[in-house]
Amino acid sequence: MKIRTFSYDQLDTFVHRLSGLSKLVCFLLLTTAIMLTYDIRIILAIMVLSYIMMMISKIRYSQIKVMLIYVFAFLAFNFILTYVFAPEYGVKIYGTRHQLFSFGGPYTVTLEQLFYQVTKFSKYLSVIPLGIIFILTTNPSEFASALNGVGISYKICTSLSLTLRYFPDVADDYNSISLAQQARGLEMSKKAKMMDRLKRIAGILIPLIMTTMDRIDIISNAMDLRGFGKHKKRTWYAKKPLKRNDYISMAVCLAVLIISLYIRFAVNHSIYYNPFQ
Amino acid sequence: MNSQSSTKTIVATGLGAAVFLVLFMYVKVPSPVPETNLQIAYGVSSFFAAVFGPVAGFLVAFVGHALSDFIQYGSPWWSWVVASGVGALITGLCAKKVAPAVEEGRFNTSELITFVIWAVIANAVAWLVAAPVLDIVMYSEPASTSFLQGVTAFGLDSIVSCVIGAILLKAYASTKTGKGSLSKDI
DSSP states (O other), X not given: OOOOXXXXXXXXXXXXXXXXXXXXXXXXXXXXXXXXXXXXXXXXXXXXXXXXXXXXXXXXXXXXXXXXXXXXXXXXXXXXHHHHXXXXXXXXXXXXXXXXXXXXXXXXXXXXXXXXXXXXXHHHHHHHHHHHHHHHHSOHHHHHHHHHHTTOOHHHHHHHHHHHHHHHHHHHHXXXXXXXXXXXXXXXXXXXXXXXXXXXXXXXXXXXXXHHHHHHHHHXXXXXXXXXXXXXXXXXXXXXXXOHHHHHHHHHHHHHHHXXXXXXXXISSSSBOOTTO | OOGGGHHHHHHHHHHXXXXXXXXXXXXXXXXXXXXXXXXXXXXXXXXXXXXXXXXXXXXXXXXXXXXHHHHHHSSOOHHHHHHHHHHHHHHGGGHHHHHHHHHTTOOOHHHHHHXXXXXXXXXXXXXXXXXXXXXXXXXXXXXXXXXXXHHHHHHHHHHHHHHHHHHHHHHHHHTSOOTXXXXXXX
């Protein structure tokens, strides 16, 4: 098992200098914009913008290679599944039918279906770099303060930073428990029946949960002793103050969202952009 | 949860999400359905939900699933992330009955039945209603694929949350000392 966590690099680029709060707000604004549209022009524009930001923030290909493989496998699977289960969905949406060729049966390839699926494909593809930029350029300790900045209770933010802090520790625990159990002859392969496998994985989970419960006691006692939760507010050591560039980036992202909503409601009059009429 | 142990709930939520994240990303047990895996992590989220209540359960599954999507795919698939959270949230409604019993070292048939009933209802709401409906509303997915995936997820995740959740609750309860477990030797 290879432990892969956020490989955050401390660099000095435009994107790294932005505060975590404004990066989170931009991420949420742009992903909302993409989620609410099926217009390939907007999607491509956001995609170009986010790939430029990715170049500015000096994210290397080696950092995201594994992620990209996962994403392409998922998207390819989704692409095929959509076609198999709804081969006429594009025709239904766009209301016209330009048939290209046929596989036999209900499986014909129409221009509309192709356009729909390509739009959908690029829709998902354009969200990926946004998340990558946010995760790889935000200091994990600043992440919690950013969430607190958008109005989430500091107790939830603290629990989130505990998650980020203890994720590698729990992964290490899991790894050593699993190796120890395998050394004792625990069969985890496909040969065992499903119910047996479930029972055996409990052999790893029970020690893991028990050590976690002990850890929860230790940490919460330490936090109680230091008076955690006494006040309604909390300050953050890792918080960055907002600067001019932060306001500019948030304004640009808000503008993108507003433009995409304007096109949806005033130009296209629907979530889809229809080039066939 | 009373105010005294609210710090404990916060810490449990944080570490629970870390355990969920590790299991969600690395532990994939192949299932009888081809090309699908059993997500053992849902057993952990229903365990934390049953012991620490609905809000903790929701956050364990929601944060764990969202972070795992962030790390693996770059961006979360929000409809399923929310559905995971909703599942654990509803499972957590059994905490009123199950949590005090477990803290006293009891996890018997009546607690088991309560837990299983809530876990199955929770999975039904999450995967048969929340996930497909959100897929259609948020991502405009075709209905047929969403519901097919939902039904598969419902079947597998119900089994995992009930079996793994019950095993963990039983094991955790047996580490606790019950009320009146000491008797005077005359």
